[in-house]
Amino acid sequence: MRWTALTDWVSAADNNLLGIDSLAVDPRDSHRLYLLSGTYNDPRVGNAAVLRSTDRGAHFQRADLPFKMGGNELGRGDGERLAVDPNDGRILFLGSRDAGLWRSGDYGAHWTRVDSFPAVATSPSASAKGWRQQAIGIVFVVFDPTSGSPGKPSSTLYAGVSTKEASLFCSIDGGRTWNPVSGQPTGLRPNHMVRAGDGAYYLSYGDEPGPDRMNDGAVWKYEPATQRWTDITPLPHITGTPSGYGWGAVVVDPRDPNVVMTATFAHYIPKDELFRSTDGGRHWQEIFARSQFDYSDPVWAREHTPHWLASIAIDPHDADRVWFVTGYGVWMSTDMRHADHGGAVHWQFQDRGLEETVALDLISPPQGAHLLSALGDLDGYKHDDLDVAPLQFATPPRYANSESIDFAQNDPSLIVRSGFLRKPFGQATRVAYSKDGGAHWHTFASEPAQAGQGAGSIAVAADGSAVLWFPRDAPNASLTRDFGKHWIPVQGLSPRAHVLSDRIDPKRFYAYDSLARQVFVSRDGGEHFRPITGALGERLKHGSIMQMRAGPDAAGVVYVSGLGLGLLRVHDDGSALTQMGQLANTRDFGFGKSAPGSSLPTVFAAGEYAGVYGLYRSTDDGAHWLRIDDDAHRYGGQRLVTGDPRVFGRVYFATSGRGVFYGDPVEKKRP
Secondary structure: OEOOOOOOOOOHHHHHHHOEEEEEEEOOEEEEEEEEEOOOOOOOOOOOEEEEEOOOOOOOEEEEOOOOOOOOOOOOOOEOOEEEOOOOOOOEEEEOOOOOEEEEOOOOOOOEEOOOOOHHHHOHHHEEEOOOEEEOOEEEEEEOHHHOEOOEOOOOEEEEEOOOOOOEEEEOOOOOOOEEOOOOOOOOEEEEEEEOOOOOEEEEEEOOOOOOOOOOEEEEEEEOOOOEEEEOOOOOOOOOOOOOOEEEEEEEEOOEEEEEEEEEEOOOOOOOOEEEEOOOOOOOEEOHHHEEEEOOOOHHHHHOOOOOOOEEEEOOOOOOOEEEEEOOEEEEEOOHHHHHHOOOEEEEEOOEOOOOOOEEEEEOOOOOOOEEEEEOOOEEEEEOOOOOOOOEOOOOOOEEEEEEEEEEOOEEEEEEEEEEEOOOOOOOOOEEEEOOOOOOOEEOOOOOOOOOOOOOEEEEOOOOOOEEEEOOOOOOOEEEOOOOOOOEEOEOOOOOOEEEEOOOOOOOEEEEEOOOOEEEEEOOOOOEOEEOOHHHHHHHOOOEEEEEEEOOOOOOEEEEEEEOOEEEEEEOOOOOOEEOOOOEEEEEEEEEOOOOOOOOOEEEEEEEEOOEEEEEEEOOOOOOOEEOOEOOEOOOOOOEEEEOOOOOOOEEEEOOOOOEEEEOOOOOOOO
16 A cells, blocks of 8 residues: 655645645545645644645645644544535535634635534633643534435534533534534543444544543444433443543444444553444454554564554445554554454554654764654654665664754764653663664763753764753753763853754854854864854844754854845854855755765755745855755655765755655756
């Protein structure tokens, strides 16, 4: 199975649209696809939009919405919030997070708010607390297809609100008026609802919207004909006593209303479990207990256990083919009914082309693996083969996030990284080093006395003689020359500075503070810093810093990019400022091998040229820039950019959720 990305065309200006909070396919026209796009419900980002396609996602039209969504917020596994009337494809309903229920009568081109929907959808009870207060709102809309006929809109539909109060509402007049469903359970938040072929509905619940945590939950069956509710939770639980986990997905076989599947959610100890019933939820069997997982491809999946099962699907044409989504990808079985006879169920990982990782730092050393990545959630990778997903960095340590990684230019087998701790590995420090190019790792002997909370940034001297680490929230950076046996407090840096090393001179280190618009230099091996002023200081008054890197071929030379700055080269005393051509609003950049016949490093940069944002390359010190991406492959902009010092023209870049890409020049064919 191979996946094809549908939203790689999204530009940097619309980066927030890369997050999809819900999707819907017209049940009577499979060419019509709708994506409810919007990554964060945050004042700093743009509003959401419905992306409409009539050709299975090959092309999209955009309908902007007057509110925000949260494809990477709490409750992102709930759904579906977006639904198409199975009897009249012109009609769609959309459950927002903080703006109530919305309806379209023209295939999603225009939307109006359903003012009659109960106010609980926008009340404080429909919010949850994560790293900040987040609105969850209406988490699903479900039509009753038997309440209409082809060409005649459905009259009955349901909508669920993420609240512990009365949460399920029904309309019998096509969405004009709404009432709570009688007899429904309260005290838990619904997250999924599915209709069976016999007219029964199945709902999964949790005390929190997920995915970070759930401490309680249940699975219920609702039969509208008799208005009967039945608790069919697969694992026994004591009423009023939290089970310690929730239930995050439920599905019914489209061809057999008695076959139901559901899964625990946030059941971390010992693990989440998948259940199957063949009698409408009266009895259950645990599937993972009789499952075998194929870890041969990709090998990195063997280090992960299925969790956050927020979606399960049964093939409507083949009851043996079952899919589930976990926190790190998609698994598929082709022999599910073996479980009915006591046999084993086999699972294969289905992630080819499907990428959801976010790289937080990239390096391409002059020897060893061509690329090493520090990743959110997955620690990091040593990419010996760029076309094969390898095992993660060898433990110990194992970080939840690796946030910063660096190599010693003159001893590139020495690599350092910083990250968050993850239990139960029990490592003592948040910084680690490798002396064999990332094959094996060792934690530093200790952390500084005041080491803050986060990973922060890390840099190693060009000859490997010293390591500089500035943890997030720490009062100051610290320097060690013996991998953490002793630490020296660093003086002269602002609290938010990001540190880096000179590529040539082991005595030089640098730092930049984007908020303060300051850059710093140390010439005594990282113990003392002072601001770089002069011409650079003046330019920084009129632009914001996005990235700073040391020159790859000369000591004491730094490059600075940013909004309103373009790309600048300057000596570390602030003199000899040079504008690198007409590139503007440069977000990130990096260096690669010189072009044949040239001694100048190749520069890759994500920025604007002649008003067009893209990925550019220069082989002549910025005098000319060549765009090397295209309008169909923008990936919401490139977050991290670096070149390969050994392969001319090769570029690596990270995206906001589409993983890490590499590109090589395409040789022009001779006529």
